[in-house]
Amino acid sequence: MKHAVLGFRAHFGWTALVAISLEDGFPQVLLRERPHAEARGFISGVRAEARHLAYRAIQSVLVNLQKQGYELKRCSLLLASGRPLPGLAQILASHALIHAADGEIFREALLHASKRCGVETFTAKESDLLERAVHALRLQPDEVARRLADLGHPLGFPWSQNEKFAVLVAWVSLCR
Template sequence: MARAAIGFRDHSGWAVLVAVGGEAGSPQVLLRERVELLDDPELPAQVYHAAASRDLDEAAGLIATVERSARAAARTVVAAAVAQLKEYDVAAVALGLDRAELPEDLAKVLRNHTSLHVGEGELYREALADAAEACGLRAVRYDFRSLAETATPVLGADVRDRIAAWRREIGPPWARDHKDAALAAWLALATL
């Protein structure tokens, strides 16, 4: 059975998913879609921003509610992708990572605008990592800002051209998010 990997380029409340599979030297795009990462559309996708104006206990409760919703939605998304890829041995889920560290003190997070963004990013990436684990998949993380440089020694100097060529094969949309998710999935496929 051919192997596959799923890449995600996450945002607050949603992500672009691209799955690639087949031979690691020349994989194909198997799946491409925009997915929702909250199972309740009434909840604030940018929960740390929404929580910043609340008292600490209320903020913590809201963040916990959104975390539960994101984990449930992510599990549904990953399980559905694996089911769609039933002809493949799905090996991994590839995710981004943030260079900034999130303070452990919620009060400090809520007072710092950069930390609000870091917290939201980590919330959705952790939900996806949890979903990968729940499906028996390995979660690997890459810094998307240096992903092409990380991938080049493994996938070849023409990796960017090969990623761009997929647009001609599969058509639009093939924006930066799609390219990042595809490249992360391809790198995971090649290194596992």
Template sequence: MGRGEFNEAAGHGPAALGLSVHTGWAHAVAVAVHNDTPSVVYKERMALWEPSQRGAAHFYHRAAQLPLAAVGPALAEDELESRRVTAQSLQHVTGELGRLGYRLVAARVVDRPRRPLPPLEKVLTSHPLLHAAEGALFRDIVLSEAAKVIADATEIDAAVLLEGVARAAALSPTVVAERLARAGKIAGSPWSREHQQCALAAWFALAAHDGQS
């Protein structure tokens, strides 16, 4: 299954979407689960910003070059454009999965605990904080736009994924890892650690939904 392709042979039913967010784009992996076994039904490098303007996605880096009074309006304009692109990307995914018979019931943005950002004036003077602010902004955009089209959308700590799936699905961590590896082999390259985390996050969400039904 190539990047951006849908697996039309995986079956039908509920699915969940796992996302790992970067500056201007995100790894996106949709998973369906049958008999406690995951299958990757969608895998893509999802656009959160116009691909032809990838460098311009560094909102805070560009804003740091502006007079302070112009920073707020510039960031707001960039955020609005990113929300437009992100919404289009999510609508494409949900629409195509719906066409294949899948119903997206959850989305999970994979992250880790982070310190709160300082005031904007301090962010603009620190290169690491510029990157941190951009990451936080794109994660917020993805999460809020996902919540508009998927009822259950939230963040999840990458550190809890393997054990969380094991508990929710009543499987051992070893079995979870083996089934994830098989799903990745079928899905094909690329299958990085981030793709695996996205798949686990989606699987965890589906297992939790099964437990509530």
């Protein structure tokens, strides 16, 4: 019996599938398919799972903070700065829009989970965050950056831009 190998390149909701075999040392395509999940059903499943994971994460933090003597008052979320997303067909046709939509699903899940946990939410667009921080914190931009960097020293590497922005949106929400 001859050997065959499958090759995949996965995308959001679908994958390129190719089966090959070697003939005289060269690949021969035996089969080519593009299996995909029905997009709306697939997205609905992802959204439900994201909501479940977000709820578990927030609930776990809420309990952990209570054990330390803190009451979780607010969840602060950094929003994308881009335009509203187009329809599903346009999203599925664009790799960049798929990533944007993926982020929207998780942001929505975090807002939903916060509400389910009875925690107030605060949101800010990433493009507005530094300006809002400078105003709310009454600090110059370089001082904001220095303080954010300093916060990471006791935590060790990595202290990425993601964590710094998460701290900043939470810090701004505390100054409202």
